[in-house]
Amino acid sequence: MRIQRLAAALGCAVTMAAALAAPAFAQSPGAGTGPDYGGRAPPSGDSNPVSVTREQPGRVRASARREARPAAAPDPAAILATAQGHATAAGLTCQGTEAAHPGRIGEAEVYEIACAGSSGYIILASTPAQTFDCIELAGTAAIARAVDPAADVGQQCMLPANQNGLQVIGQWARDAGAACTIDQAQAVGKNEGNMVYEIGCTDADGYWLEKVAGAFTLTPCTKVTQQGGTCRFTTAAEIHTGFQQKLAGTEAAGCQVTQIRLMGSNANGEFYEAKCATEGEGFITRLNSQGAVQQVYPCATAQRIGGGCTLTTVAAPATGGRP
Numbered sequence: 001m002r003i004q005r006l007a008a009a010l011g012c013a014v015t016m017a018a019a020l021a022a023p024a025f026a027q028s029p030g031a032g033t034g035p036d037y038g039g040r041a042p043p044s045g046d047s048n049p050v051s052v053t054r055e056q057p058g059r060v061r062a063s064a065r066r067e068a069r070p071a072a073a074p075d076p077a078a079i080l081a082t083a084q085g086h087a088t089a090a091g092l093t094c095q096g097t098e099a100a101h102p103g104r105i106g107e108a109e110v111y112e113i114a115c116a117g118s119s120g121y122i123i124l125a126s127t128p129a130q131t132f133d134c135i136e137l138a139g140t141a142a143i144a145r146a147v148d149p150a151a152d153v154g155q156q157c158m159l160p161a162n163q164n165g166l167q168v169i170g171q172w173a174r175d176a177g178a179a180c181t182i183d184q185a186q187a188v189g190k191n192e193g194n195m196v197y198e199i200g201c202t203d204a205d206g207y208w209l210e211k212v213a214g215a216f217t218l219t220p221c222t223k224v225t226q227q228g229g230t231c232r233f234t235t236a237a238e239i240h241t242g243f244q245q246k247l248a249g250t251e252a253a254g255c256q257v258t259q260i261r262l263m264g265s266n267a268n269g270e271f272y273e274a275k276c277a278t279e280g281e282g283f284i285t286r287l288n289s290q291g292a293v294q295q296v297y298p299c300a301t302a303q304r305i306g307g308g309c310t311l312t313t314v315a316a317p318a319t320g321g322r323p
Helices: 008-021 062-067 076-089 134-147 165-176 221-226 236-246
Strands: 096-105 108-115 121-124 130-133 182-191 194-201 204-212 215-220 257-266 269-276 282-287 293-298
Touching: 076 096, 076 108, 076 121, 121 134, 130 134, 134 165, 134 182, 134 194, 165 182, 165 194, 165 204, 165 215, 182 204, 204 221, 204 236, 215 221, 221 236, 221 257, 236 257, 236 269
Parallel strands: none
Antiparallel strands: 096 108, 108 121, 121 130, 182 194, 194 204, 204 215, 257 269, 269 282, 282 293
């Protein structure tokens, strides 16, 4: 994919977060309570203390007993059914597994739904309904908090089943061809309208994962960083290790990669220069569309390929003869 700066492209996700940030949820009858949603506990009777008659100490009046009865607990099945109905009406592909009803914004009821094997959603049951992807909201929040730890990131998905970004994005990446052990994953923004996710791999090159026309494509961080992008979950050492692994079985197999340079591409593939730890040793490599090495050229003899090596200083060849 063509790498662009994602900061401006986050506007859509930031707008979603802002829409859920204010006004604060107002508690609805039967809604969940607790610090997760910031709502108040539903009333449990008269705001005045329950009175006890003097004539019959210890006996609460019948009317007071009726008023003091706690409100009926919300029915999880009913909440899930309602949330599923809103999700289906909004066109979401979601098989709900559980749901919550944290309250309302204005006159619109708000639901959070967890979906089997995919991202969950916050649904604002307005006309028309508004839906907010939990993974995208979490990514926007993480980026905002990286800039300002005290940033107001708006309402986030709170159901435990919706804290599944690593699992869901990781599976998308594996389906797209990532063979590494994925240890981090997060939505990072949009590129030309397409959602972009970053994944980190254990001791290996990570990726940007982009959804284009309903299909996922992977771009290794080796290329992302060479084109001016940022991979926060992949270190330079992991990029070098990942590229070094590509050289196995070639004449460059003994190269301990210390630097990489993307030289360009043509119909035959992409060309990279790899500088080795050994002084004066480096290689130009040609990779196919799957990222596999197809050809290796030692820097000492590759002066005519894309202008030759620039990371590696190669000794000038001996000319022989008399001066």
